[in-house]
Amino acid sequence: MARNELAKLAENLDRFAAAAFSRAPAKAAEKVVADLQKLGPVWSGQFSNSWAIASASRQTQGTGAPGQPRSLSAPLLSGRELLFKPEIKYTIFNTADYAAIAQDLEPGVFKKIGRPLKPTLPGQPGIRSNGIRGSVGPGSGSAESTAPLDWFTTYVNGGNLDRTVEVAFNVTLPRTL
Amino acid sequence: MNYQAIRAAVENPLLSAFGALSPAVPVYFDNITASPANSTTEHVKVNVTFGITNEPTLTTSVDYARGAIVIRIFTEKGRGPARNQTLITTAVNVLETLNNSTKNNTGVFFRVGEITGPTFSAVEDSPLFVGRVEAPYRATVIS
Numbered sequence: 001m002a003r004n005e006l007a008k009l010a011e012n013l014d015r016f017a018a019a020a021f022s023r024a025p026a027k028a029a030e031k032v033v034a035d036l037q038k039l040g041p042v043w044s045g046q047f048s049n050s051w052a053i054a055s056a057s058r059q060t061q062g063t064g065a066p067g068q069p070r071s072l073s074a075p076l077l078s079g080r081e082l083l084f085k086p087e088i089k090y091t092i093f094n095t096a097d098y099a100a101i102a103q104d105l106e107p108g109v110f111k112k113i114g115r116p117l118k119p120t121l122p123g124q125p126g127i128r129s130n131g132i133r134g135s136v137g138p139g140s141g142s143a144e145s146t147a148p149l150d151w152f153t154t155y156v157n158g159g160n161l162d163r164t165v166e167v168a169f170n171v172t173l174p175r176t177l
Numbered sequence: 178m179n180y181q182a183i184r185a186a187v188e189n190p191l192l193s194a195f196g197a198l199s200p201a202v203p204v205y206f207d208n209i210t211a212s213p214a215n216s217t218t219e220h221v222k223v224n225v226t227f228g229i230t231n232e233p234t235l236t237t238s239v240d241y242a243r244g245a246i247v248i249r250i251f252t253e254k255g256r257g258p259a260r261n262q263t264l265i266t267t268a269v270n271v272l273e274t275l276n277n278s279t280k281n282n283t284g285v286f287f288r289v290g291e292i293t294g295p296t297f298s299a300v301e302d303s304p305l306f307v308g309r310v311e312a313p314y315r316a317t318v319i320s
Contacts, residue, residue, distance in 0.1 A: 100298075104247075105296065105298075105309065106296075106298040106300075106307075107298055107299070107300045107303055107307055108300060109300055109301075109302050129216075129222070130216075130251055130303050130305055130307065131300050131302065131303045131307075132249070132307075135222070137208075149207075149224060150224050150226050150245065150247050153226065153245045153247055153311055154226035154227070154228055154244060154245050155228070156245075157228060157243075157244065157245035157290070157311070157312075157313035158226070158227065158228010158229055158243050158244050158245060158313070159228045159229040159243040159313075160228060160229065
C-alpha cells in the first residue's frame with residue numbers, strides 16, 4: 001500500500017474513533033461542569049459562566065458573561081487522543097480572575113452589587129470571617145453567600161469525579177494550547 | 178452512618194495538638210465562629226466536609242464516607258511566613274499520624290490521601306496571613 005494511502009487510512013480511523021467513542025468522556029466532563037455550576041456560588045453568574053474544558057489539543061470555554069449558568073460542551077477527542085493519550089482526557093478549570101476566591105482557596109474583599117441569581121444560604125446575612133467567601137457565620141453582619149464553604153474542595157476530593165476528568169486548582173488564566 | 182465519629186477522629190487530634198503548643202492556639206471547627214469573627218490574633222480553622230457516603234457497590238456491614246479536610250492557619254500579617262509554617266507543620270503532622278492508626282474491630286478507620294499545600298495568601302483588608310492545607314480522606318465506621 002502506498003504511503004499516502006496509509007496516512008489516509010490512519011486519518012479515517014481517527015475520525016471514525018472520534019465519532020464513535022469520544023462522547024462518553026466528553027459527557028463526563030460536561031456533567032462535572034454542570035455539577036460545579038450547580039454547587040458553586042452564583043451572584044452575577046460570571047464565575048459560573050467562566051468554566052473551561054481542555055483536552056490535549058482543544059479547549060472550550062464559557063463566555064464569562066453575567067446571567068444564569070449556561071451549559072458547556074466539551075471538545076471532541078480525536079481517535080488518537082482517545083486511544084493513546086493518558087487516562088485523564090479532560091482538564092476543567094475556571095478562567096475568572098477571582099476564581100480562587102470563589103472556590104474558597106484564597107481570601108478576598110467583597111462588595112455586594114445587586115442581588116444574587118441563586119438564593120443565599122439559610123441563616124444569612126451574617127459575619128464573614130477573615131475574607132473567606134463561604135465562611136459566613138451568625139451575627140449582625142451583612143455578608144451573604146450562595147454556596148457553602150469549601151464547596152469546590154468537597155466536590156473534587158469527595159469522590160464524585162469521573163476518572164477521565166481532572167479539575168485543576170488555582171488556574172486563573174486561559175490556557176494556550 | 179456515624180458522621181460524629183468520623184468528625185471526632187480528625188478533630189480531636191488536631192485540637193489536642195494545637196492545645197499542647199505553648200502558647201496554645203485556638204482551633205475553630207465547622208459552625209463555630211471565631212470570637213470575634215474577624216479575630217486579629219492567630220487561630221486555626223478546620224473544616225471537615227463529606228462527599229460520598231456508602232458507595233453502592235459496598236456491603237452493608239460497614240459504613241464508608243469520603244470527603245475533605247481543610248485546615249486554614251491565620252497568623253499575623255507582615256511578619257513573614259515562618260510562624261504560619263510552624264503551625265502548618267503541626268497540622269500536617271496530625272494528618273500524617275492519622276494514617277498510622279490500626280484497623281480495629283470497632284471504631285473508625287481513617288486514611289488521609291495526598292496533602293495539597295500549603296498555599297499562602299493575604300489581602301490588604303485583613304489583618305491576618307492565611308496558610309491552607311487540604312487533604313481528601315476515606316473513613317470506615319466499623320461496628
